[in-house]
Amino acid sequence: MYDTGRFDEYGLNQARAQQPEYDGWSVGTPGDHEPSSHSGNGFGAVPPLAVPAIPSPLVDAAPVARSSLGDGRTNADSRTVPSPPTQAVPTLDGASASPQPAVSRETEDPPLAQEAERAVRILNPSGEITMPRPAHRRVICVANQKGGVGKTTTAVNIAVALALHGNRVLVVDLDPQGNASTGLNVPHHAGVPDVYDSLIDSTPLADVTQSVEGIPNLACVPATIDLAGAEIELVSVVARESRLARAIQGCRTEYDYIFIDCPPSLGLLTVNALVAAQEVLIPIQCEYYALEGVQALTSNIALVKAHLNPELEITTVLLTMYDRRTRLADLVEQDVRAHFGEKVLQAVIPRNVRVSEAPSYSQSVMTYDPGSRGAISYFEAAQEIAERGARAEGVGVK
Numbered sequence: 569m570y571d572t573g574r575f576d577e578y579g580l581n582q583a584r585a586q587q588p589e590y591d592g593w594s595v596g597t598p599g600d601h602e603p604s605s606h607s608g609n610g611f612g613a614v615p616p617l618a619v620p621a622i623p624s625p626l627v628d629a630a631p632v633a634r635s636s637l638g639d640g641r642t643n644a645d646s647r648t649v650p651s652p653p654t655q656a657v658p659t660l661d662g663a664s665a666s667p668q669p670a671v672s673r674e675t676e677d678p679p680l681a682q683e684a685e686r687a688v689r690i691l692n693p694s695g696e697i698t699m700p701r702p703a704h705r706r707v708i709c710v711a712n713q714k715g716g717v718g719k720t721t722t723a724v725n726i727a728v729a730l731a732l733h734g735n736r737v738l739v740v741d742l743d744p745q746g747n748a749s750t751g752l753n754v755p756h757h758a759g760v761p762d763v764y765d766s767l768i769d770s771t772p773l774a775d776v777t778q779s780v781e782g783i784p785n786l787a788c789v790p791a792t793i794d795l796a797g798a799e800i801e802l803v804s805v806v807a808r809e810s811r812l813a814r815a816i817q818g819c820r821t822e823y824d825y826i827f828i829d830c831p832p833s834l835g836l837l838t839v840n841a842l843v844a845a846q847e848v849l850i851p852i853q854c855e856y857y858a859l860e861g862v863q864a865l866t867s868n869i870a871l872v873k874a875h876l877n878p879e880l881e882i883t884t885v886l887l888t889m890y891d892r893r894t895r896l897a898d899l900v901e902q903d904v905r906a907h908f909g910e911k912v913l914q915a916v917i918p919r920n921v922r923v924s925e926a927p928s929y930s931q932s933v934m935t936y937d938p939g940s941r942g943a944i945s946y947f948e949a950a951q952e953i954a955e956r957g958a959r960a961e962g963v964g965v966k
């Protein structure tokens with residue numbers, strides 16, 4: 569018989585004892601602590617588990633204060649993890665990040681009355697609330713080669729939020745998984761005309777575009793299983809990196825925004841998206857290894873910019889799946905803000921169960937539960953994207 573007690577006594581505890589003490593990246597187990605404020609302080613009395621350092625050059629370079637107490641306590645015990653910066657933070661490109669005002673990032677859903685009020689603001693049935701429309705079409709590629717960081721969720725929900733507030737929006741599903749097509753409830757079974765036909769057979773984008781039911785200003789170019797072969801088939805096609813760019817340039821429908829949902833890789837499909845876009849939106853999950861691979865992505869973006877698409881800029885970074893109960897989430901946020909500066913949206917997407925439930929009902933969280941924290945946060949993020957774009961006259965606009 570397996571003795572869990574013995575395992576706990578001799579296995580787990582031993583393993584814990586053998587872990588090196590961690591110098592500033594410790595987190596408590598969920599439920600160990602009071603809900604933390606944004607500054608990441610406020611943990612309870614239970615000693616935190618030590619966790620390995622994030623093996624990322626970006627993280628390692630982060631200006632996180634690490635005290636050596638020399639008395640056997642971890643930094644977590646002494647609550648010495650720094651608060652978010654209140655001074656301007658230098659970034660790699662020499663820009664300065666302004667102090668960030670507090671933004672809503674509660675994980676729980678709000679009380680009913682507020683929820684109803686917010687739902688009306690988000691669904692905007694009267695059409696009274698508008699987000700500024702850009703002077704020119706903005707093509708935004710949502711990319712991060714790390715899987716499951718919220719690319720599709722971000723593309724779908726921001727597109728829906730913009731469409732519900734007066735913008736004409738197209739989502740191009742460039743991932744053979746077809747998750748964006750599912751999230752928007754657009755048929756994408758085998759045989760449906762899809763983005764593959766535009767990429768490989770030069771079918772006009774308008775011929776493979778479907779309108780999204782229930783959201784008048786929103787359309788989607790779906791991805792079917794055919795797209796799985798495109799990565800290989802594209803290798804032998806003329807102008808293989810710019811097939812999507814040509815399809816989008818040839819699209820005469822007047823969209824304010826085109827969002828391209830990329831697969832979790834840096835292959836030819838993602839390169840096509842980077843060549844077709846003027847802007848890159850990078851969702852970064854507030855988790856372990858969040859920044860790992862971001863450098864590979866940014867150097868790929870630099871290569872595409874140098875050789876194929878001089879207009880390309882990383883304009884937006886969005887923190888996703890923020891869990892306010894963990895100090896790690898705060899630390900990742902500080903790192904990302906220190907690295908990307910003002911490109912990081914002030915809106916942060918919390919980990920919220922409504923967001924993860926929505927796709928199983930073939931919906932965005934905006935329509936599935938418009939009063940939820942997840943919907944509110946994506947609404948705020950979309951608003952920021954629209955307002956920043958409007959302010960940045962001519963920047964990232966074709």
Ligand SMILES: Nc1ncnc2c1ncn2[C@@H]1O[C@H](COP(=O)(O)OP(=O)(O)OP(=O)(O)O)[C@@H](O)[C@H]1O
Binds near residue numbers: 714923924
């Ligand atoms: N804020 C959130 N709160 C809770 N769950 C979330 C949140 N954002 C995304 N998820 C869930 O996390 C999973 C991964 O999200 P998503 O599919 O958007 O990531 P992705 O980067 O597009 O993944 P892939 O790399 O496979 O394309 C999904 O199950 C999604 O429902």
Ligand SMILES: [Mg+2]
Binds near residue numbers: 720721743747829830
């Ligand atoms: Mg995806």
